[in-house]
Amino acid sequence: MSFFDRLSNHNETKLLSLFDQDAQRVENFSVIEKGVYFDFSKNTLDADLISIFKDLFEQRNFEQRRGDLFAGKIVNPTEGRAAEHSAERGHGNVDSVAMAKALHLRMRAMVEAVEAGAFGEIDHLLHIGIGGSALGPKLLMDALGRENEGIDVHIVSNIDGAALQEIFKKIDPAKTLIAVASKTFTTTETLMNTQSALHWMEQAGVADPMGRIIALTAAPDKAVEWGVDESRILPFSETVGGRYSLWCSIGFPAAIGLGWAGFEELLEGASMMDRHFQNAPLHKNAPVLAAMVDQYYRQARGSGSRAVFAYDERLRLLPDYLQQLEMESNGKSVHVDGTFVDYPTAAVTWGGVGTDAQHAVFQLLHQGSDIIPVEFIVSKTPGHDLDAAHHEALLNNCFAQGAALMAGEANEDNARSYAGNRPSTTILVDDVDPFTLGALIAYYEHRCFANAVLLDINPFDQFGVELGKKMAKAMGGEGDVKFDASTQKLMQLAFDED
Numbered sequence: 298m299s300f301f302d303r304l305s306n307h308n309e310t311k312l313l314s315l316f317d318q319d320a321q322r323v324e325n326f327s328v329i330e331k332g333v334y335f336d337f338s339k340n341t342l343d344a345d346l347i348s349i350f351k352d353l354f355e356q357r358n359f360e361q362r363r364g365d366l367f368a369g370k371i372v373n374p375t376e377g378r379a380a381e382h383s384a385e386r387g388h389g390n391v392d393s394v395a396m397a398k399a400l401h402l403r404m405r406a407m408v409e410a411v412e413a414g415a416f417g418e419i420d421h422l423l424h425i426g427i428g429g430s431a432l433g434p435k436l437l438m439d440a441l442g443r444e445n446e447g448i449d450v451h452i453v454s455n456i457d458g459a460a461l462q463e464i465f466k467k468i469d470p471a472k473t474l475i476a477v478a479s480k481t482f483t484t485t486e487t488l489m490n491t492q493s494a495l496h497w498m499e500q501a502g503v504a505d506p507m508g509r510i511i512a513l514t515a516a517p518d519k520a521v522e523w524g525v526d527e528s529r530i531l532p533f534s535e536t537v538g539g540r541y542s543l544w545c546s547i548g549f550p551a552a553i554g555l556g557w558a559g560f561e562e563l564l565e566g567a568s569m570m571d572r573h574f575q576n577a578p579l580h581k582n583a584p585v586l587a588a589m590v591d592q593y594y595r596q597a598r599g600s601g602s603r604a605v606f607a608y609d610e611r612l613r614l615l616p617d618y619l620q621q622l623e624m625e626s627n628g629k630s631v632h633v634d635g636t637f638v639d640y641p642t643a644a645v646t647w648g649g650v651g652t653d654a655q656h657a658v659f660q661l662l663h664q665g666s667d668i669i670p671v672e673f674i675v676s677k678t679p680g681h682d683l684d685a686a687h688h689e690a691l692l693n694n695c696f697a698q699g700a701a702l703m704a705g706e707a708n709e710d711n712a713r714s715y716a717g718n719r720p721s722t723t724i725l726v727d728d729v730d731p732f733t734l735g736a737l738i739a740y741y742e743h744r745c746f747a748n749a750v751l752l753d754i755n756p757f758d759q760f761g762v763e764l765g766k767k768m769a770k771a772m773g774g775e776g777d778v779k780f781d782a783s784t785q786k787l788m789q790l791a792f793d794e795d
């Protein structure tokens with residue numbers, strides 16, 4: 298019987314009844330690894346579904362594919378590349394791990410040089426990058442860099458000049474270092490913002506603004522062409538994908554902001570998760586179980602989105618980060634062999650921060666017509682030293698939401714009744730520290746990979762972003778594209794003087 302036949306023959310039991318049927322359900326459907334506890338028990342997983350998904354993993358050659366990923370083999374066939382983010386954490390092909398270590402040493406030397414005053418007195422690091430070259434550093438700094446008393450880090454991505462101008466108002470050009478983060482060193486937004494930042498420094502009378510640039514890139518030759526001195530380039534391997542790149546030199550602002558020791562702890566946390574993903578049996582493997590939940594709700598229940606709520610201000614940028622990771626990785630419509638897929642692929646990832654989101658979007662989660670699997674992330678330790686009542690209330694709210702989504706509540710008045718049986722996963726971490734955040738991010742990366750294996754798609758390319766770039770260039774005069782009437786009218790209204 299095919300996977301889909303088995304899935305449609307599967308009798309879904311109500312979530313609460315699953316707990317009645319199995320006194321060990323919580324233990325059976327949870328995973329704990331060094332300060333990170335994953336509770337999958339409030340999802341419709343049972344022994345039968347686990348066995349259906351295990352068979353699909355086997356049919357998709359999961360073990361071979363996971364082995365290829367860690368061995369640095371080509372797992373991104375459309376671009377003929379390996380995907381070696383794990384090598385940055387010490388797991389992978391021996392040569393790639395050695396190369397990653399050597400490049401980390403180079404990065405560390407640069408961090409120490411900045412700290413030792415090699416660039417004069419530096420108070421600010423202006424990091425310019427977009428997508429994977431910004432979202433990871435932003436998340437890390439927002440989560441972990443709040444107490445940072447050294448160099449302050451500002452990250453700018455948008456080509457809308459308002460973003461850069463806002464930062465210019467806050468920082469002193471004479472005490473600023475610019476990190477230009479771009480894997481390809483061709484991205485329009487990043488290069489235009491860098492030009493404007495150089496211009497801003499020149500106008501302020503800073504001597505040799507170009508000498509204040511550090512390039513973080515997998516295309517060092519392009520950075521040199523652009524005028525960056527080779528000694529100020531921190532390269533990384535082309536086999537590290539943009540959205541998987543915070544572990545290499547793209548993480549430079551975090552290494553500056555948190556110090557080298559903090560950056561290494563981040564890598565250690567991810568390394569712990571790499572080991573877990575490689576070694577834990579499938580029914581106790583957190584990224585694998587999460588992918589089973591994702592695909593159960595996507596394929597069997599038609600859930601078009603999944604929602605992530607960080608019940609912790611420090612993780613408020615996690616949904617933004619995950620949107621790129623998950624949607625750019627698995628928002629595809631072709632199989633690994635190039636033929637079209639005839640089932641839904643990645644759901645939309647969205648989310649926010651609790652408790653705010655409860656007062657804004659949770660209505661739909663509780664009573665809307667769609668089943669949206671929810672993920673809660675919460676920390677045992679607060680990120681502040683105000684009265685403990687704040688943290689107690691935060692945790693109570695988080696746990697209450699998961700319980701309410703599942704239990705529901707009947708009422709004679711339909712408008713006031715909650716159907717319940719709505720799934721959620723809760724991740725409880727000991728604290729939001731570099732080790733734990735490293736482990737969490739690596740968990741999401743491997744979950745993406747496990748989903749891609751189940752879907753039989755390539756998670757490591759992103760051709761879907763290219764057409765829009767080409768058309769924007771054509772509008773700017775580089776290229777010949779005939780635009781539709783609606784677009785022409787918009788251009789005319791926006792650009793014509795009268």
Ligand SMILES: O=P(O)(O)OC[C@H]1O[C@](O)(CO)[C@@H](O)[C@@H]1O
Pocket residue numbers: 427428429430478479480481482483484487539540625759762
């Ligand atoms: O690091 P780069 O090469 O500037 O690319 C930035 C981002 O742009 C994308 O290529 C999408 O346009 C992402 O995959 C990438 O993270």
